[in-house]
Amino acid sequence: MDELIQIKVDLIEFYFVNSKNVSAAIRKIHTKYGKDLPVSDITLRRYVEKFTTTASFDDKRYDQPGPSYTVTTPENLEIVEKHFQENPKDSLRRAGQKLGIPRETLRVMLRRFLKMFPYKISVGQKLTPAAMEKRTAFSSQVYQMIETSQFNHEDIIFSDEAHFHLDGYVNKQNFRFWGSERPEYFQSKSAHPIRLTAWAAITRHKIFITFFRNTVTGDSYNTLLKRSFFPWCGKNQVSTSSWFMQDGATPHRTKEVFETLHNKFGTHVIGLGYPKFCNGGMEWPPYSPDLNPCDFFLWGFLKDGVYKDSPKTITDLEKAIKNRLSEVTETMLENVYDSFARRLEACANTNGDHFEHIYA
Structure with a gap:
């Protein structure tokens, strides 16, 4: 054979x-x-x-070995190049819809023929040696457990929160620019923006989202877990053996919140300070948005569609976020969880350093 x-x-x-x-x-x-x-x-x-x-693997294009790019005429290449020079922040999906060119064909045209690549403009904190050591230890441990079937990463519930502003600014959002060289970019925002805080939890099959109109406190976060999120888990048959992940934000680490999480998940919690509270669970490594699907997938996906109709009020913004969230498919979530596993490996291989410039 x-x-x-x-x-x-x-x-x-x-x-x-x-x-x-x-x-x-x-x-x-x-x-x-x-x-x-x-x-x-x-x-x-x-x-x-x-x-x-x-029921076959045969490629039926016997007379044309290799890919054929019938769309990549000089005229179309010129149109595509001009489009991304004028709209460098357009996603491949959005540009493909505007130009009438399939997304994967557009990707080939940009990379292979125009030598344009998606430069990622990200804002991240400088990693200290101690933080890198913790990132390496966590990534290596969990990835090894996945590889040896001791741990199913699809059982993790990932959570996070982000601010959405009416002026279109979204914190925790990494931006990509299509171009032939890395761009210089500055984004301005209002000094006192009107904003909405979204809190989301990603499971392998569905996403829960809710909103805070005021500052998140330990009490309001604890109430959210008890009255909204836990009932949602029961209604959507989220496995009782799931692991719950949260970052190290101060409202997430109160004694009352830890007690609530322990009553629900026991030692199946990944969060800063939690292992000391109950002598179990795992520490979520500091400065690790590149490992959290809410950060590397969800907030960017929502931002890409929420502002297209320019919401004028907080109510409009909340509705736009929910509408955009409804477009997430189970296949997309499967890819997100696969990406998490690969990111663990990438993080371990770089000894806890930033890796997205390599991974992307």
Whole structure:
């Protein structure tokens, strides 16, 4: 059997044997053939779709080996280049809709032909040696537990909060610019903006979100958990063996909040200071938004659609956030959890340093 066909067969087999877990299948194939084998989530899903619909891996374009880019005419390349020069913050999806070009084709045109890449402009705190050590320890431990099937990362509930401003500014948002070189960029914001605080919890299948109109305190956070979030977990059949993750914000670390979490999750809590409270659980490493799906996925996804209709009031803003959230699919959440596992590995490999410039 041709080696490439054998790899495809093994990949499909690992996918179904591991309950259709994309991340697990890719790890298995890398274990067998080495980590240098270029296999992505998209590649695996393409193989699965082709196999389940045609029962074959054959490429029917025998007379045209390799990809063919019929859209990449000089005229279209010029149009695409001009568009991103004028709209460098457009996502591939949004630009594709405007230009009438499929997103993946647009990606190829930008990267391969125009040599334009998505530069990530991010605001992050400088990592101290102590913080890097804690990030490395956490990432290495959890990734090893995932690899040895001691821990299922899909059982983690990730939580976080962010401020949405009526003027369009969103904190905790990383920005990408398409261009041929890294841009210089400055974003201004109002001195006293009108804002809405959103708190979200991501599970493998659904996302919970609620809002604070006032400053979040230990009491208001504790009330949120008891009266809103826990009932939502029960209604949506969130596993009682789930792990709950929260960052180290002061309102999250009161004695009352820890007691509430302990009554619900026991030692299955990942949070700053929690292990000292109950002699169990895990410490969430400091300065680690790059490991939290709320930060590296959710807030950016919401921002990308919330402001397109320019909400005028806090009520409009809240409605826009909920509407945008309804567009999140279960496949997207599957990708997010796969990304978390890969980010753990990347963080461990960089000894706890910033890794998104490599990962992206």
